[in-house]
Amino acid sequence: MENSTAYLHFNLTMFMKLGHYRYAAFVFCLVLYSFIVFANVVIILVILRENTLHQPMYIFIAFLSLNSLYGSAGFFPRFLMDLLSDTHLISRPACFTQIYVIYTYASFELTILSIMAYDRYVAVCHPLHYHRKMDRKTVSVLTFVAWVCPACNLAITLDAGIRVPLCGNKIHKLYCATWNIVKLSCDPSAVNSIAATLGAIVIAFVPFSFIFYTYLRIVLACWKNSSEVRGKVLQSCVPHVISFAIYSLTSFSDTALSRQNLKEVNPYVAIILSLEFIVLPPVLNPLVYGLKLPEIRRNILRLLKLKRKSCRIFQEPKHVH
Template sequence: MENTTASMYFNLTMFVDIGHYRYLAFVFCFLLYSFIIYANVVIIVVISGERSLHEPMYMFIALLSVNSLYGSTGFFPRFLADLVSDRHLISRPACFIQIYIIYTYASNEMTILGIMAYDRYVAVCKPLHYHRKMTSKTVMKLAVLAWICPAFGLLVCIYLSSRLPLCGDKIQKVFCANWNVVKLSCVNTDANNVFGFLLTITTVFLPLCFVLFTYMQIVAVCAKSSAEFKGKVLHSCLPHMVSFVIYSIAGFCDIALSRYDIEEINPFAAVVLSLEFVVIPPVLNPLIYGLKLPEIRRYILQFLSLHKISS
């Protein structure tokens, strides 16, 4: 019976016993999840409903919000159930589904930030060609590319991991992670490691390098321009820069944590670090774009006031 359980279920071992405080944690996380849904839905509705916001930059912001809803829905329902449960078992199919959703969310976030950097690069460095280059057709192609490439790559990655014979069932996480599953393998995992490395380069490091390159070009253009132009560029690019930095730090914490011995870290700190990249960007992105960009902020206030009156 133990072998059957080990082969059919994984045990998420990073949940800390906090006694009755788990109900308080449940309420807090539920409110956080509710805020993520509400804030990102408002961003999507406002941008899709206002024709004046049907521009590439705002469409990509809406795409970020869609991705936040996607990733949060793949994480929070299961996490909330585990908070109030004494057992933290997850079936193998459910585990691999969660891995796929969370990893595609993470990859999508980086690729979307990459195409947003391209949009800002064209707007600042090639303003006369902006409307010719960033047509609605181009925006659609870039959006599809940002979603399709990680989706297919991760299908192969999950397939390779699902075929591995495993000699254990304990995952040192509060959610399923591919690297933690691969570490349980009884056989050689070179194929998984090589493909995972190539996928990481494609969906993480290439967009990262591209974002850094585009901002180097933007900084070079600003250095030769007037103070007024610099102010406009900063106003336009700052929200994206903040989102990129926040997500990069959160993603780095998760990657570093997966390579570190969890038992040597404070359990509460380990849980917080592992949750950063699935919680912080979905919470902060709508706040950053909704509060920083006056074009969006104005329509959000109108939307909220109309919603309040109608209710």
């Protein structure tokens, strides 16, 4: 560790020289971020406003939208500034803060999807006991576990990462990531790397296995029922399955990319794969739930009609008699 240095900044090196095209890229990403904020805020407002949607299933959907706003806020403001900047230096505290936000966002997404899967499992496989098993106390406990456990786990992990001695400050990514900083370590320990990898696999494997198990039980339960019941179950479960598939594919792409030698990967492909993990779920989740679940879709249309009507009344000139 003689060559270690206390770097005050990290350099994000994946940004390409876009010339005048960076303004078009900035506008496109700003519009995308605006859509993420608008769509997820609409989902949250609709669920908060409508008493009929104050049920565990819709509360968890609101948590998913809230998490999308949280994760996007940890990425887009900094990313938009970097698009217009010629240098892409990020301070050490800002870098580790971004790591914490983005990785807790990813963990929250997985834990929320897990409790959503459990909610659907109880609703389909134990419908007569649903209100007893998913009462207010149970929802509160599940919510606490979904938010607090990942936050504490990532805080401990990040504290260990901050203490790692570094022999470089170049992060070949568009945002700060744990694995990229670990690769800059002056004293990489094989034991610690294996332990960290096994820990990450276990932490991810348990929720993934649980989600697969619950949906397998749901499929088996639906198989024994009538086509009408199967249709209703599919209507409520398909959005969750789509969200889980989007999360799984994008997180796998990001994990696989971080383990590759990026010098051998097409730079455009690398940029797309590194962005989809933080961009696609916040964009697609509100569309999936807004379009697939009739209760949410109906209330969104009602909310937009009320907004349009109030704007029209406000804009109409008052006649003076």
